Amino acid sequence: xxxxxxxxxxxxxxxxxxxxxxxxxxxxxxxxxxxxxxxxxxxxxxxxxxxxxxxxxxxxxxxxxxxxxxxxxxxxxxxxxxxxxxxxxxxxxxxxxxxxxxxxxxxxxxxxxxxxx
Amino acid sequence: xxxxxxxxxxxxxxxxxxxxxxxxxxxxxxxxxxxxxxxxxxxxxxxxxxxxxxxxxxxxxxxxxxxxxxxxxxxxxxxxxxxxxxxxxxxxxxxxxxxxxxxxxxxxxxx
Numbered sequence: 001x002x003x004x005x006x007x008x009x010x011x012x013x014x015x016x017x018x019x020x021x022x023x024x025x026x027x028x029x030x031x032x033x034x035x036x037x038x039x040x041x042x043x044x045x046x047x048x049x050x051x052x053x054x055x056x057x058x059x060x061x062x063x064x065x066x067x068x069x070x071x072x073x074x075x076x077x078x079x080x081x082x083x084x085x086x087x088x089x090x091x092x093x094x095x096x097x098x099x100x101x102x103x104x105x106x107x108x109x110x111x112x113x114x115x116x117x
Numbered sequence: 118x119x120x121x122x123x124x125x126x127x128x129x130x131x132x133x134x135x136x137x138x139x140x141x142x143x144x145x146x147x148x149x150x151x152x153x154x155x156x157x158x159x160x161x162x163x164x165x166x167x168x169x170x171x172x173x174x175x176x177x178x179x180x181x182x183x184x185x186x187x188x189x190x191x192x193x194x195x196x197x198x199x200x201x202x203x204x205x206x207x208x209x210x211x212x213x214x215x216x217x218x219x220x221x222x223x224x225x226x227x228x
Contacts, residue, residue, distance in 0.1 A: 043221065043222045043224075044219060044222065045160070045210075046219075047216060047217070047218075091159070091160060103148055103165065103210070103215075103217050104150075104162050104173055105152075105217065106162070107159045107160040108159060109158065109159045110159060
């Protein structure tokens with residue numbers, strides 16, 4: 001079974017600064033997807049960024065980028081130019097590549113990010 | 118932009134009572150899911166549903182849980198006899214291709 005570990009229960013960052021959230025995972029599969037989800041106080045789960053394991057290039061979405069180290073099974077999220085609206089719970093998640101259409105996600109415990117004005 | 122909607126946003130029920138949580142997935146999506154998040158804990162997979170039947174379920178999804186797609190738009194999660202430990206946020210999600218879209222969740226409180 002796959003596991004996802006987020007070792008930082010809480011992080012804080014000054015507005016406009018950069019912060020990196022850590023995530024490691026354990027799997028025996030070679031093809032899979034990794035995700036970062038944001039959960040603001042409204043509790044909705046919002047997809048921030050995704051990475052396919054077969055792609056060597058790190059995914060980027062505007063101010064959000066990942067550092068994907070497949071051999072180390074590490075998938076960190078970097079938020080640049082942090083904004084007050086980035087304050088939220090961030091979850092790292094894993095999905096197997098196999099099982100066409102099935103989308104069972106395995107989540108980490110989350111990192112609560114605070115942004116200091 | 119299409120979205121997954123869940124009702125109610127908050128439900129309070131007495132232990133032992135049945136509850137039905139409702140979801141309207143995005144209309145052209147094919148796979149539907151329920152996840153649970155106990156307060157302060159991680160989000161856990163409960164069940165996936167495709168072509169009017171369960172395709173996967175976790176060990177959490179025992180006999181007290183059931184899912185149904187009663188018509189072309191709704192997707193429901195029923196808990197037959199609620200327990201205190203069922204208190205959690207329940208998220209519905211749907212997918213067409215690879216990306217899952219989540220609803221805003223239903224907070225279930227069992228008293």
